[in-house]
Amino acid sequence: MPMAGQRRIDLVLESVRRLLRMGATPNLLNLLQKQHPADLAQIFSELSERERHAAFNVLVEKNGKLAMEALSEVGPEKGAQLLALRSAEEIARLLQELPSDDAAALIDHLPEELSAAVLVLIRPKIGGGVTELLEYEEQTAGRLMNPNVFALAEDLTAGESITALQQARDVEMVFYLYVVDDRRHLVGVVSLRRLLLVPPDTPLKRIMTAEVYSVRVDTDQEEVARQVASYNLLAIPVVDAENKLTGVVTVDDVIDVIREEATEDIQRLGGVAGDETVLDPPRAVFPKRNLWRLINLGTAVLAASVIGLFESSIQTLATLAVFMPIVASMGGIATTQTATVVVRGIALGDMTTSVLRRVLWKELWLGVTTGAANGLVIAAIAYLWKGQLLLSLILAVALLFNMLIAAVVGTLIPLALKAFRVDPAIASSVIITTFTDVFGFFSFLGLATLLIRFLL
Amino acid sequence: MPMAGQRRIDLVLESVRRLLRMGATPNLLNLLQKQHPADLAQIFSELSERERHAAFNVLVEKNGKLAMEALSEVGPEKGAQLLALRSAEEIARLLQELPSDDAAALIDHLPEELSAAVLVLIRPKIGGGVTELLEYEEQTAGRLMNPNVFALAEDLTAGESITALQQARDVEMVFYLYVVDDRRHLVGVVSLRRLLLVPPDTPLKRIMTAEVYSVRVDTDQEEVARQVASYNLLAIPVVDAENKLTGVVTVDDVIDVIREEATEDIQRLGGVAGDETVLDPPRAVFPKRNLWRLINLGTAVLAASVIGLFESSIQTLATLAVFMPIVASMGGIATTQTATVVVRGIALGDMTTSVLRRVLWKELWLGVTTGAANGLVIAAIAYLWKGQLLLSLILAVALLFNMLIAAVVGTLIPLALKAFRVDPAIASSVIITTFTDVFGFFSFLGLATLLIRFLL
Numbered sequence: 001m002p003m004a005g006q007r008r009i010d011l012v013l014e015s016v017r018r019l020l021r022m023g024a025t026p027n028l029l030n031l032l033q034k035q036h037p038a039d040l041a042q043i044f045s046e047l048s049e050r051e052r053h054a055a056f057n058v059l060v061e062k063n064g065k066l067a068m069e070a071l072s073e074v075g076p077e078k079g080a081q082l083l084a085l086r087s088a089e090e091i092a093r094l095l096q097e098l099p100s101d102d103a104a105a106l107i108d109h110l111p112e113e114l115s116a117a118v119l120v121l122i123r124p125k126i127g128g129g130v131t132e133l134l135e136y137e138e139q140t141a142g143r144l145m146n147p148n149v150f151a152l153a154e155d156l157t158a159g160e161s162i163t164a165l166q167q168a169r170d171v172e173m174v175f176y177l178y179v180v181d182d183r184r185h186l187v188g189v190v191s192l193r194r195l196l197l198v199p200p201d202t203p204l205k206r207i208m209t210a211e212v213y214s215v216r217v218d219t220d221q222e223e224v225a226r227q228v229a230s231y232n233l234l235a236i237p238v239v240d241a242e243n244k245l246t247g248v249v250t251v252d253d254v255i256d257v258i259r260e261e262a263t264e265d266i267q268r269l270g271g272v273a274g275d276e277t278v279l280d281p282p283r284a285v286f287p288k289r290n291l292w293r294l295i296n297l298g299t300a301v302l303a304a305s306v307i308g309l310f311e312s313s314i315q316t317l318a319t320l321a322v323f324m325p326i327v328a329s330m331g332g333i334a335t336t337q338t339a340t341v342v343v344r345g346i347a348l349g350d351m352t353t354s355v356l357r358r359v360l361w362k363e364l365w366l367g368v369t370t371g372a373a374n375g376l377v378i379a380a381i382a383y384l385w386k387g388q389l390l391l392s393l394i395l396a397v398a399l400l401f402n403m404l405i406a407a408v409v410g411t412l413i414p415l416a417l418k419a420f421r422v423d424p425a426i427a428s429s430v431i432i433t434t435f436t437d438v439f440g441f442f443s444f445l446g447l448a449t450l451l452i453r454f455l456l
Numbered sequence: 457m458p459m460a461g462q463r464r465i466d467l468v469l470e471s472v473r474r475l476l477r478m479g480a481t482p483n484l485l486n487l488l489q490k491q492h493p494a495d496l497a498q499i500f501s502e503l504s505e506r507e508r509h510a511a512f513n514v515l516v517e518k519n520g521k522l523a524m525e526a527l528s529e530v531g532p533e534k535g536a537q538l539l540a541l542r543s544a545e546e547i548a549r550l551l552q553e554l555p556s557d558d559a560a561a562l563i564d565h566l567p568e569e570l571s572a573a574v575l576v577l578i579r580p581k582i583g584g585g586v587t588e589l590l591e592y593e594e595q596t597a598g599r600l601m602n603p604n605v606f607a608l609a610e611d612l613t614a615g616e617s618i619t620a621l622q623q624a625r626d627v628e629m630v631f632y633l634y635v636v637d638d639r640r641h642l643v644g645v646v647s648l649r650r651l652l653l654v655p656p657d658t659p660l661k662r663i664m665t666a667e668v669y670s671v672r673v674d675t676d677q678e679e680v681a682r683q684v685a686s687y688n689l690l691a692i693p694v695v696d697a698e699n700k701l702t703g704v705v706t707v708d709d710v711i712d713v714i715r716e717e718a719t720e721d722i723q724r725l726g727g728v729a730g731d732e733t734v735l736d737p738p739r740a741v742f743p744k745r746n747l748w749r750l751i752n753l754g755t756a757v758l759a760a761s762v763i764g765l766f767e768s769s770i771q772t773l774a775t776l777a778v779f780m781p782i783v784a785s786m787g788g789i790a791t792t793q794t795a796t797v798v799v800r801g802i803a804l805g806d807m808t809t810s811v812l813r814r815v816l817w818k819e820l821w822l823g824v825t826t827g828a829a830n831g832l833v834i835a836a837i838a839y840l841w842k843g844q845l846l847l848s849l850i851l852a853v854a855l856l857f858n859m860l861i862a863a864v865v866g867t868l869i870p871l872a873l874k875a876f877r878v879d880p881a882i883a884s885s886v887i888i889t890t891f892t893d894v895f896g897f898f899s900f901l902g903l904a905t906l907l908i909r910f911l912l
Contacts (some may be wrong), residue, residue, distance in 0.1 A: 008646050010810065033910055038686035073686075166653055175631050175690070192648055197622055229715065230494035230529075232708035234631070234690060252688035255714065259685065262718030269722065270796025271789055278801035279811060282821040290826045292791055297830050300785040303838060307778045308841075314777045318770040321777035322763045328781070329756040329893075331729055333749055333886055340726025344719055345734035354466065355502060355735060365738040370746045374753050381757060383763075412471060429885065430789055437785075 032059045041073035065097040072102040080109035088117035101146050104133040141224045142217035145238040145247030151180045158198025175234050179208045186245045214239050222259050228254040268425035299434040310445035327444045331402035331436025338410025343424045363407035371403035398444035409435045488515045497529030521553040528558040536565035544573035557602050560589040597680045598673035601694040601703030607636045614654025631690050635664045642701045677713045684710040722879035755890040766901035783900045787858035787892025792885050795868025797881045819863035827859035854900035865891045
C-alpha cells in the first residue's frame, strides 16, 4: 500500500531539494518518476520558483506525460507559468500528452502571443478538440468537459457493445455508456455492469435507461456540480443546443469545481480574492487586498463622520467614547453570523426567496433574544463600572436595536446581491458591517445626546 | 431528458403544497413517486414541518424505499426527526431499504431510547453491518464506508472474475474490483474494463495493480476526502489495522464530506456553528449564536477598557474619539483577510509549517505596503477635515503598526490553533480581531496621549 499523506510528501520534498542542490539529476529523476501526479503537484507548489523550474525541467525531458499531468494538477495558472519558458513547438508537443480539457485550460493561461502560436501548431495535430473547447465560455460545462466521449449506437446489441468498448482507445474512465442515435442525439445510458448481466444478443434499446440527466455546453459549472452531487453521479453527459452528445464531465472535475467554489465563497466573505492562495507572491496579491482595505477605510471614515456629529456630546461626557464601540462591534458579529449562514445557504441551494419570510423571522427572533440577553449583561457591566444607570440602559437599548438591524441587513443584502447577479459572498463583512457600524454609533450617541442633561 | 434545476423543483413544491391542502393523496403520491430522492429531499426541506410530515407519511406507506432514500438525502439529523414519530418495529423495517452506512447515520441521530430499541430489532436482520459501523468513531472512514464491498479472490482468472461479478447481488457501484487473499487482506485492484480486455483465462494476479491507495477504518474523513480528490479516485477501499478489506468509501460520500467541511469552515469563520442551516428553528440555534455574541461582548468590553485608560485624553480632545475606530477597523479587515487565506490554506493542505516563513513574509510585506498606502490616504483625509497635521500623522503611524500586528496575528493564531488540534476556522473574526481592536485603540490613543500637549 503506498504510504500517503503530508508526512510522506514532506520527506520527498526534502529529498528533492537535496538532490537539486547536489545536482544529482539521475537520482532526482528516479525519485520524481515514482510519484503520483497529484503528489508531484503539491511538491512543485512547495518548492521555490527556481527549484520548481529546475525540477520540472529534469522531469519533462525524460517523462513528458508525467510532467504534464503534474502540471495539470498544479492548476492551469501556475502550470502555464512553468510551460511559458519553452518554445511554442515544444509546448504543442507536450500538450498532446494531456486530455483536451486539461490542455485547453493550460493554453488559456499562457501569455497571449504564445497561446496563439501554440494553437496554430496544435490544430492540425489533435483535430481541433482543444481549439473548440476554448470557444466555450469560462466556467461552463463546455469548458469543463472532455470531448472524447465514448458512445454506443442505439441499434447495437449488448454483445456488440462490449466488443465496441474493447476496441475503443483513449477513453477516459468508462462507467456509464451513453447511447446515441444516428445523428448523435443522446437517447439513453447503460452501465457496463448491466451489459455483462444480460444475454449478448439483447438489444441495447431494451436495457438502456432513456431518462438521462445531462447538461448543456453553456450550463454554469456550479449547476453542473450541483447535479452531479445531488444525483450521486460519476459523470454527466454534455449536449449542445440540439441535444447532440458533445462531451462528458467526470466527477473528479466536479470535485475540483466544488472545492474552488467553496474557496471562492470563503475568501470573498473574508474580503480576499476567490483564487488567492497562501503562497501567491505578495506583489500579485497587493491590488485586490488593498482594494478591500481602501473600501474598508471608506466605510470607517463614514462611521467616523457619524461620531463627528456627536463630538460635542463626547466633549461633554467622554465616557460615551468608551462604550461607543461596543454597540458597533455587537452589530458586527450579528451581521456576520447572519450573512454567513445566508450566503452559504444560497450556495447550497437552501436559501431561496420562497423561504425568505421564515429566515427573516428566525433572524429577527434571534436578534431580539440575543439582543435582550447581551443588553442586560452590558447594562450590568456598565453600571458596575461607571455607576450611571441611565447610560447603562441607553447602551442596552442601542445594542438591541442594532441586533435587529443586523438581522435584516444580514439576510437581505446577500439576497439582493444575488438578485442583481452579483456573487452574494461579496457581501463580505466589509460591506455589511458598515450598516451596523454606522447605525450602532448613531443610535447609541443619538440616544445619549437626546438625554444628555440627565446623564451629567 | 429530465428537466432539472431549481425552477422545476419550485413547480413541484407548489403542486405538493396544493395537493396537501386539497387532501388529494393519490395525486400527491403519484407526483412524489416521480421525483429523484435528491429532489424529494430538497422539497421536504422547503416544506413547513407539518407539511413535511404529511408528505413523508403519504410516500412512506406506498414506497418505503424511495421515502427512505429521500430521508437519507435530507441528512441524518433531519431525517431522524421525520422517522422518530414511528414505532421501533416500523423504523427497523424501513431501515432495511437503505445501505448500512446510511442506516447507521440515521439510527445515530434518533432519540437515545428509540435508537437502542431499533438496534435490538435490526441486529438479527441485516447481520450486524449497521451495529458494527456505529462502533467506529464519527467522522472516520469506518463510519463513512459501505461494508458490503465486492472483492475477488486473488487466485481467480479474468473469466471467473466476470462470472463472480455477474452473480454478486446488492453491490454498490462497481468500477474498481478489489482483490484479496484467502484471509481477506487487500492485495490488489483491477478495473472492470481491464477484465474485459484480456483473454478469459488470464490470472487475476497478472493484470491487477498491486499498488492500491487505501485508508484505515480510523482515518479522518477529511483525509479520506483529500486522497480521493487528489488522486482522482471513484472509490477508496477501507482496511482494518491488519490490512483486511472491510469496506469502501465511494466518491459520492466524499463529495458530501467536502461540502460539509467547506460549510463548517465558512460558518465557523463567521462565528456560526458548522452545521447550522438557514432553515434551522431559531430556538435550536440560539445557544451557539448567543455564545459567540457573548464572547464578542467580552472582547468588546476589553477594547472599551483600553479606551477607558485614555478617557481623560478624550475629555481634553474629543476629536480623538472620532478617529479612534478607524485604526481598529483597518486592523480588523487586515486580520480577517490574512486569517481567511491561512485557514483555507490549512484546509486545502497548502499551508504547512514548512512554508510559514514565506507566508509570514508575504503578509508583513502586504502589511507594510497597504499600511503605508492607507496611512497616507487617512492622514490626508484627517488633515483636510480637522486641519491638525500631527494628529493626522499619529493616525497614519498607528494604522501602519496595526497592519503589521494584523499580519502576524492572522498568520500565527490559526496555525497555533491547528497545533493544539483545535479547528483553525474557530479563529473566527471574533477572536482574532480582538488583538487588532485592542492594539489599535492602544496605539492611536497612546501615541496621542504622549504627544497631547502638541495637539492642543
